[in-house]
Amino acid sequence: MGEFDAAGELVMGGLLGRAVEPHAGEDHGHGTICLNCGTALIGPHCHECGQSGHVHRSLGAIGHELLHGVAHFEGKMWRTLPLLAWRPGDLTRRYVAGERARFVSPMAMFLFSIFTMFAIFQILGISTPTELDSATVKPAAAVQQAIKKQEDRRDDKVAKLAKLAANDSDRAELQDDIAKLNGEIAGLKAAAERIPQGADREEMFTAHTGWHTLDHGIEKWQKNPALMLYKLQSSIYKFSWLLIPLSLPFVWLLFFWKRQYKLYDHAVFVTYSIAAMSLLFIVITLLNALHVPSDALVFAALVLPPVHLCRQLKQAYGLRWGSAMLRTVILLWFITIIAMLFLTILALLGIMG
Numbered sequence: 001m002g003e004f005d006a007a008g009e010l011v012m013g014g015l016l017g018r019a020v021e022p023h024a025g026e027d028h029g030h031g032t033i034c035l036n037c038g039t040a041l042i043g044p045h046c047h048e049c050g051q052s053g054h055v056h057r058s059l060g061a062i063g064h065e066l067l068h069g070v071a072h073f074e075g076k077m078w079r080t081l082p083l084l085a086w087r088p089g090d091l092t093r094r095y096v097a098g099e100r101a102r103f104v105s106p107m108a109m110f111l112f113s114i115f116t117m118f119a120i121f122q123i124l125g126i127s128t129p130t131e132l133d134s135a136t137v138k139p140a141a142a143v144q145q146a147i148k149k150q151e152d153r154r155d156d157k158v159a160k161l162a163k164l165a166a167n168d169s170d171r172a173e174l175q176d177d178i179a180k181l182n183g184e185i186a187g188l189k190a191a192a193e194r195i196p197q198g199a200d201r202e203e204m205f206t207a208h209t210g211w212h213t214l215d216h217g218i219e220k221w222q223k224n225p226a227l228m229l230y231k232l233q234s235s236i237y238k239f240s241w242l243l244i245p246l247s248l249p250f251v252w253l254l255f256f257w258k259r260q261y262k263l264y265d266h267a268v269f270v271t272y273s274i275a276a277m278s279l280l281f282i283v284i285t286l287l288n289a290l291h292v293p294s295d296a297l298v299f300a301a302l303v304l305p306p307v308h309l310c311r312q313l314k315q316a317y318g319l320r321w322g323s324a325m326l327r328t329v330i331l332l333w334f335i336t337i338i339a340m341l342f343l344t345i346l347a348l349l350g351i352m353g
Helices: 002-020 059-071 075-086 088-097 106-123 139-163 171-194 212-223 225-238 240-255 263-289 294-317 321-352
Strands: none
Touching: 075 088, 075 263, 088 263, 088 294, 106 225, 106 240, 106 263, 139 171, 225 240, 225 321, 240 263, 240 321, 263 294, 294 321
16 A cells, blocks of 8 residues: 555645646647636636636546646746756746746745655655564563573574584584573673663653643653654654745854845745755665665765755855855754754654644
8 A cells, every 4th residue: 555655645745736836837828718707818817817728628638637736747847857956056046036937936846856755765665663662662671572582592593503413513603602692691681680670660651741741742652652653754744844944044044144135035945955855865765776886875865965055055145165165064064953853843743743
């Protein structure tokens, strides 16, 4: 069912992106009379009610609208992607300056890229681990589980040793492994004895912050970390839009003394930047699925984002290379803070949800 869920997320992202995307610059031809209100048309849309003058009435049109919503199969996407990849600052500057009918809007690109990225992750089975044994969050239970695991490994090696001949060359290695495992088991048992009795009782899960909702959420998280981690994972893309308002104050700090730049300009910069990073990690994920060498992919994941960010800063704000690189270093530090704030908010939403 994961593939169907992923396909649904992909379509949803495209349709949401389409919902916020202006239709300007997408003339398909039109008739002479608006079929909705009867007004004479003087352009591709009715100036009275806003309905498009080009109305589909075929089964194939349903598929066309779906593809149209998912991938924006006009010239907009193909004019936007090359600039977003190589000259992101020019795209940002031109969009802010008013050249908008030619390009996919920042929010539409953001929604499409985020939903597509998580759909690709889901199709390829990439996710945070949710198969957690809640017993491992209890200290005594965790130690006992570790002891059992090491005892099983030791018993397996003892069984193998018993089957070997007296002069077999592998006996010495197995005996050495058994001795090491016995030492580890003895150390774990000593640790278990130092754990206070009753450390795994339910009182361990009682929080005392004074805020009942938060206390109850912390108890749920501790008792069932697998469920809470799953909720956190499923919330990441749904609340990914929070990255935009969280990032705005930090980008503003880089240019607060330059009055010509408004918060809107910074919002366009941030939204296009997040979309570009999402598309980059889609490409890296697909290349990894095609077994491209991991060294090259790790290099791309570590080097390309700061390079892209530096180019976007330089082009969008008309900076010199030295100024752009300095701001990039500062912004990378800010991004770490933003990521921590984002995850903290998601954790709190999960705890109190």
